Amino acid sequence: MTSPSPCTADRLLGAATAVVASVAVALALVAAPTDAVQGEPQRLMYVHVPAAWLAYLAFAAVLVASVAHLLTRDLRWDRRAQAAAELGVGMTALAIALGSVWGRPVWGVWWVWDPRLVTTAVLLLVYVGYLGVRGLGDDRAAGARRAAAVGILGFVNVPVVHFSVVWWRTLHQPATVLSPDPAPMDPWMAAALGAAVAAFTLAGVLVVRRRLRDLASADAPVAGAARPPADAPAEALAVVPRAQR
Amino acid sequence: MTEPTTGAATAAVFRREVAVELAGREALVTTAPFASAFVVLAGLAFGPGPQQLAATAGGTAWLAVLVATVPLARAVAGAEMAEDSWDALRGLVAPGPLFAGKLLATWAALALTWVLSAALVTVLFEVPVLPGALYGGAVGTLALAAATTTFGVLVASGARRGGLLAALILPAGLPALLAGTQLATPGVAVLPWGILMTLYAVAVLTAAWAVFPVLLEE
Numbered sequence: 001m002t003s004p005s006p007c008t009a010d011r012l013l014g015a016a017t018a019v020v021a022s023v024a025v026a027l028a029l030v031a032a033p034t035d036a037v038q039g040e041p042q043r044l045m046y047v048h049v050p051a052a053w054l055a056y057l058a059f060a061a062v063l064v065a066s067v068a069h070l071l072t073r074d075l076r077w078d079r080r081a082q083a084a085a086e087l088g089v090g091m092t093a094l095a096i097a098l099g100s101v102w103g104r105p106v107w108g109v110w111w112v113w114d115p116r117l118v119t120t121a122v123l124l125l126v127y128v129g130y131l132g133v134r135g136l137g138d139d140r141a142a143g144a145r146r147a148a149a150v151g152i153l154g155f156v157n158v159p160v161v162h163f164s165v166v167w168w169r170t171l172h173q174p175a176t177v178l179s180p181d182p183a184p185m186d187p188w189m190a191a192a193l194g195a196a197v198a199a200f201t202l203a204g205v206l207v208v209r210r211r212l213r214d215l216a217s218a219d220a221p222v223a224g225a226a227r228p229p230a231d232a233p234a235e236a237l238a239v240v241p242r243a244q245r
Numbered sequence: 246m247t248e249p250t251t252g253a254a255t256a257a258v259f260r261r262e263v264a265v266e267l268a269g270r271e272a273l274v275t276t277a278p279f280a281s282a283f284v285v286l287a288g289l290a291f292g293p294g295p296q297q298l299a300a301t302a303g304g305t306a307w308l309a310v311l312v313a314t315v316p317l318a319r320a321v322a323g324a325e326m327a328e329d330s331w332d333a334l335r336g337l338v339a340p341g342p343l344f345a346g347k348l349l350a351t352w353a354a355l356a357l358t359w360v361l362s363a364a365l366v367t368v369l370f371e372v373p374v375l376p377g378a379l380y381g382g383a384v385g386t387l388a389l390a391a392a393t394t395t396f397g398v399l400v401a402s403g404a405r406r407g408g409l410l411a412a413l414i415l416p417a418g419l420p421a422l423l424a425g426t427q428l429a430t431p432g433v434a435v436l437p438w439g440i441l442m443t444l445y446a447v448a449v450l451t452a453a454w455a456v457f458p459v460l461l462e463e
Contacts, residue, residue: 070459119423122416129412136400136409142462146399149456153395153417156448 006213013206021199027192044102046192050200051095052120058088058204059127059155066151069144075219078144081151082134083211085127087204092124126154140219251342258338258346265324272354276313280361283309288369295371302370303378303429304422309362310355310386311418314393315411317354321347321397331401340458344394348453351397352390359386363429377435381428381442385421388446391453392417398460420445 028046035042065081068074099117100110111117130150134143185193249257266272284305291301325331335343359382367374392414400410424442427433 070456119419122419125412126416129409129416132409132412133399137402142402145459145462146402149395149399149459150413152456153392153449153452156417156420156445156452 006209010206010209013202013209017199017202017206020195020202024192024195024199027188027195032188032192033186038106041102041105044098045189046196048095048098048102049193050196051091051098053197054200054204055088055091055095055123057201058084058091058208059123062088062127062130062151063155066148069148070152073141075140075144076216078147079212079215079219080208081148082131082215083208085130085151086211087208089124089127089131091200091204092120092127096120096124130154251339251345254338254342255345255349258343259349262346262350266350271320272317272357275316276354276358277361279313280309280358280365283312284362284365284369298370299372302366302372304426305370306359306362306366306429307385307422307425310359310389310425311415311422313355313358314389314414314418317351318393318397318400318410318414321351321394322401323397326401335461340461341454343461344454344457347394347398348390351394352387355386355390355393356382372429373431375429375431375435377439378425378429380439381425384442384446385425388442388449389418389421391446391449395453395457395460398457402460417449 024046028043032043032046034040061084062081065077065084069077069081096117099120103112104110130147133146133150136146137143287301287305287308288298291305292298322331325334338346363374363378363382366372396410396413396417400413420441424438424445427438428435428442
């Protein structure tokens with residue numbers, strides 16, 4: 001039996017994502033009741049929480065891939081860490097933006113100096129720094145090692161951010177997922193949230209897979225790039241080899 | 246000739262750092278004016294009401310320490326890089342003692358910054374000295390020293406983006422800033438914040454110790 005090609009696997013994953021996302025949208029907009037206190041803006045939870053969840057998952061993947069890279073020195077692990085970090089940065093920015101949109105009608109402000117918000121913003125900065133470390137020098141292997149070191153050190157902040165809501169008295173509502181004392185939730189709301197988390201996770205896996213293929217092709221040596229034929233046109237000499245971009 | 250023990254090699258690296266400091270008196274000359282300027286300016290920015298000053302006192306001292314990590318990180322391997330002796334040093338000394346020696350020197354500099362800032366804040370902002378704050382100062386500056394040493398070597402080994410240092414160190418020091426501030430605030434429970442500071446220090450020291458040898462590779 002042969003395994004499906006990457007494109008076939010991506011198509012299957014894309015189809016599964018579309019189905020689960022459709023179910024999540026139906027549950028979130030139709031089946032789940034309107035929140036008695038916050039009203040319609042509460043439905044932003046079905047994208048805000050999954051985005052934050054996916055960000056945590058991505059940063060955990062960065063940690064695992066960074067450790068694996070330092071142990072094996074295999075650049076495939078470094079590419080996985082980079083792809084996961086890019087996803088995590090995007091999802092953290094999305095969670096902050098959606099939280100801000102949600103906070104405006106509920107709290108009356110776009111931003112508060114709430115520890116949860118501040119620490120999440122700081123978490124975003126940590127991983128923006130992680131991505132920036134990759135450009136410190138030209139040596140691909142050294143850059144991967146430096147990035148792995150930052151990926152490990154940076155993860156120290158992730159548990160602090162999540163449990164900050166438990167430790168501090170804040171304006172932000174307590175954690176619903178992974179909390180030592182979870183708040184009760186309407187079954188339809190819980191179902192919508194679960195479906196949305198599943199849809200975001202599947203979409204995240206799809207995005208990382210596609211990004212990994214791009215990163216792998218960027219790392220691959222370009223055949224014939226080192227020695228152009230003698231009769232090649234002059235313009236060809238101005239082309240920057242792929243590996244040095 | 247026998248190889249020096251880890252302790253002896255660590256002590257040798259630390260003695261070398263002290264000798265470099267005594268030769269230039271860089272930290273001694275700059276720390277006191279920096280801490281003084283920072284605390285006075287913070288008092289002007291956050292005050293002048295006694296209540297506002299009391300509320301911001303703990304955070305002011307820790308913010309001073311956190312800001313001081315950036316120039317300190319540049320100095321971790323700065324002297325060796327300037328003299329082209331970094332390769333020789335990492336060839337002579339094993340990664341463990343090199344990390345430990347540099348860590349001790351950085352810890353001393355950060356602890357001095359914290360002591361000066363906290364003392365000035367205590368006097369100028371009229372706040373009491375809490376035992377929890379002293380524990381936070383000792384453990385928190387150790388954790389920050391580990392992060393500073395690691396990121397200092399990391400950025401020194403690169404050819405570009407030296408300005409990235411602040412973006413790396415300042416967010417990484419967030420738990421020390423938070424726990425240290427709470428430990429220095431009267432009326433706040435000491436135990437949870439003491440535990441957080443301890444866990445943070447253990448996590449940073451372990452991670453820094455583990456990744457430091459990787460940063461020394463060619």
